[in-house]
Structure formats: structure tokens, C-alpha cells
Amino acid sequence: MTPADNTLRQPATPELYPIRTVATLTGVNPITLRAWERRYGLIKPTRTDSGHRLYTQNDIDNIHRIVALLDKGVSISQVRNALSAPAAGPNSGEETGPWINYRTQMITAITQFDEERLEDLYNEMLAIYPADLMTRKVLLPLLVELGTRWETAEGSVAEEHFFGVYLRNKLGARFHHRHRHATGPKILAACLPGEQHEIGLLLFALAANDAGFRLILLGGDMPLADLPHAARRSQCDAIVLSGSIEPKPSLLMEALPQLVAAIDVPVFVGGLTSIRHRDAINAAAAQALGNDLHAGLKRIGEVLSDNPPTP
Template identity: 50%
Template sequence: MKANNSNHGLPDDGLVPIRTVSSLTGVNSVTLRAWERRYELVKPIRTPKGHRLYTMAHVDLIHQVVALLDNGMSIGQVRQVLETDKTRPGPVPEPTTPFDLWLNYQDRLLRAVAAFDDGELGEVYHEVLSLYPVDIVTHRLIMPLLRELGERWMQGSGSIAEEHFFSVFLRNKLGARFHHLSRNRAGPKLLAAGLPGEQHEVGLLLFALAALDRDYQVVLLGPNTPLLELPPVVERVAIQAIVLSGSADIAAPVIEQELPSLCRMVAMPVFIGGRITDHCFDAITAAGAIPLGDDLNLALRGIDATLARR
């Protein structure tokens, strides 16, 4: 993309639109605009019509911001670090108050769940996702909160009703966000589904959202999908990889018998994510699939690398 520097002071080349930046960094456009508007972290170049354009220096800065956030900092702390350390590049500093931000968000969500307060849940949810990339929110907030709700139920301080209330809320919000973001994606197309016997879909939805942020196209089938149903989908759609998710209690025959059959039937990578990879890593590899673990960022990096080699 070219720009006329004689009239507008824009660089001659290397400018990319916000959608491309989102694909390169995994930070969605809403969050990038919030960082610009509320914190002045990343200031793009504006065309005469007001469109945002970014240089690769902007992209490098966004990667630095994401690294600091992933290290436990709040967005406010990141701004302070960048302002005081502009001329002294070096290793990413440790956060001064690790995890306080996320514990505060978790406490707010827990209180809203205990009160069955859908409005407060929505307010906190939209606030955090407007400021932080979805994979960081997932790692720092959503998954710890789901574990906390489960532990509260087991200890008698919570209830199944609370866990179901939050799960339904999250599933609805993530589903709506998925359908909103899935339009006009141009990257490789992934077929995503839950393994047979997997009844939960929150993890799968979180993966799909993180993939969309990186400009992947995602065909989402949902939980508990028979593996023999996948090859006909692959034949009709230009799928470039299959991504399956599962928890630790998936039945052994699924991994030892059904998964190898699927891998033989399709000519593309089959990835497995979720906690099942902790217990069945060797069996998944022996079946011909690629274990990803349950870290969304690392999983998507693994998919990126695999597809780049093909």
C-alpha cells in the first residue's frame, strides 16, 4: 500500500490497515482502537478520510504490549513502562503487582455469578475484552474462574447452578462474538469441533475467537462431534486443518481407534487441544494427530508453523 508523503506526511510504503495488524498480532480491532483512544498506546497514521494505517514499527510495539500484558501487567502499567523506558530497550520487566488486576476481575465476576446478576457479568465481560486480547483474557481470567467455580462447588461453598449460570452466559456471549467476527476473514480455513463425548464447548469457542483474531476462517461444529462426520465436511469445504478439543475424561477408544481412522481419511493436519493432551500426548501422536495443549496462544503458534511448512 502506498501513500503520498508530499501532501500528508505519510511514509512511502509499509503501511497496513487495522485488520492486517489484528491478523499479525492477534489483537482485535476493538482493542487496538481502545488502546489508542483511552491510553494513547499505539497512534496509527490517519488518511485524509480518517482510516487507520500502521507501520511495522507499530506492529513491533503491539507485540511488546502483548508481551507485557501476558507477563501480568495491567494496561495502565504497560503505558507507564513504555513512557519511562522509550530510550532504554531491554528485557520485559516483571510486573510490580502480579495478577492483582486479574484477581480483581475474577472477584467481580464471582460476586456477579453468586448474585446471578447477568447485567454485571456483561459489564465486566465487555470491559475486559475491550482492553485485552482474547487469549490473555482466557488464560488469566476465564479458565481460572471456571476452575474456581468448580472448586467452590466441590467444597460446598458454591453450587452447580452458579457454574451453569456462568457457562450459559459465557457460551451465549462467545457465540455471538464468534458470529460477529467470523465475517470477512481471509486466512486458512479451520474445521473446529469437540471430540466425541466432550459436552463442553466454552474452550472450543475461546479457541475459535482467538483464531478469528488472527484472520483464520473457522467452520465451527460444536461439542460431541462424531469423527466420521468430519471427512464429508472436508470434501465439501476448502478446509486446511482440523482442530479438535477434549477434556481429560474422553474415552480411550476415541483416541486409540477413532482418531487414527480420521487421520488416515483426511489429507491435512489434525490438531488436538485441551486437557486431554496432558494425559494422552503419546497416544495422540501415535494416532497421527498433533497435540496442542490448552494454551491458546501457543496452540495457534503451533498451527501457524505447521501450515506454513505445507
């Protein structure tokens, strides 16, 4: 055998990825990846001489499988067995897993204004589950439940405000810690006029940042007339408006069409407002995103791909 033949028969060295790259590819933060390794033995990265973790493509594929199992309601303690079991058929659609239990415990902590317990539950979830999964399965449903409790007089405004302030502080800290790493299209994001609750906006910002978008946040109750100037000065690629309120008719019939006509970047509206008033939003030449963060971000990406920013 010639040296050349011997070289050809050598197995290819698999490409290895550092933990931060894996976090970007999978949406699972490094803290959670380490917990899955240490506490549950779900992944086994190799180590460099200096102790840094390196992951193969097979590891990344397994991480995606773990996320899918958790999304189906498999508890974290059962994931290891589930990974080696044959693929299960579709479930009945009934929610399973730890999500209802977490929401129940958090509602109890909120009604007792127990911030220490709320903090313990939040940190426990964040250490075990991907932030996106925690948002979809616990935080968003919890916000809806709190709103329903207030509307039916079962809960109080004080409870809703207590949790809102707590969550805004947690999400704001996470966003400011991570947003500088994004390099994708720039989104100017704000709440609709009259919308004081910024939680939905912050949840969108975190999901968008995880997807690689750059974010400029303008907060709650944003006058639409001020946005064209902000859009030009920031050189953003899109504007996203968030809201769950019932807007004034003039907002949809006048202010929104005027905003769209005044700028040359697409305008999107998300949240419950965009579900209730989808036709009016689309008639204003804006785009209604609904209340699904992933579907909304996918739509934004598609629109921006069709209309790339001018260099």
C-alpha cells in the same frame, strides 16, 4: 546540487497502515486501539482528511510493547510511564496486575447469578485489553476455577452452566462477526464425543480466526465416524478436536485411529484431554496440542506449512 541529488536526499515517507490492518498485525481490536488513544494517550496515529486513523511501523511496535507490558501485569494506567522506563528484569513469576481482581469480581457475579454485573465486567475488559490477553489471563483461568469449585462442592452446577451459557453467547457472537475476514487454511473443529461444553472450542476458534485460519464449527459431542464425510465435503486442511473429559478407552484406541486412517489431512486434539492422554493420541497418529492456544496454533501452522494443501 542537481535535481537528482536533491531527490536522493529526500526522507522516505513512512508506510502508513489503516486501523483494521493494525488490528490484524497486532491482535488488538479497533475498539481497544481507540480506547488506548483517547483514554490513555498511549498511541497517536495520524489522520486522513476524512478522519480515518493511519498508523506507522513505530506505532505498531509500540502496540506490541503495550501488549507485552500488560501481559507482565502492568496496569493500563501505568503503561505510559512504563513505556519510557528502562526495561525491567524478569519478574518473580507471581501474578500481578488486574487479572486476579477481575476473576474475583466475576466469580462473585457468577455466584450471585448477576448477569448485568458480569456484562459490565466483560465489556470493561474488552474495551481496555486485547481479547487474547483477556482470554488467557481471565476467561481460561476462570473456567478452570469454576470446574474446581464444582468438583470440591464449593460451587454448583447451576453456577457453571450460568457462566457457560453467558460466555457461549458472547463468544459465538464475536466469532460470527469476525470469521468471514479470515483467508488462511480451513480448519474443521468440533468437541470430542461426550464433550458437551463448547467454551474451549469457541475460545480456540476465536484465537485461530485471529491467526488467519478459516473455521468450520461442528459444536459439541461430535461422533468421529461422521467427520471423514464432513472433511471431504468441506475440503478442510485439518481437523481439530477439543475436550476436557475423560474419554472412553475405545475413543482413543479405535475411533481416533480409524478417523486418522480415513482422511488425508492432519488431526489434532486439544484441551485437557490431550494433556492427560498425549501418548495415546500420538499413538493414534493424531497430534496432541495441550491447553495452550498460542502454542497449539503455532504447531498447527508448522504442520500445515510442511504439508501444504493440494491445489
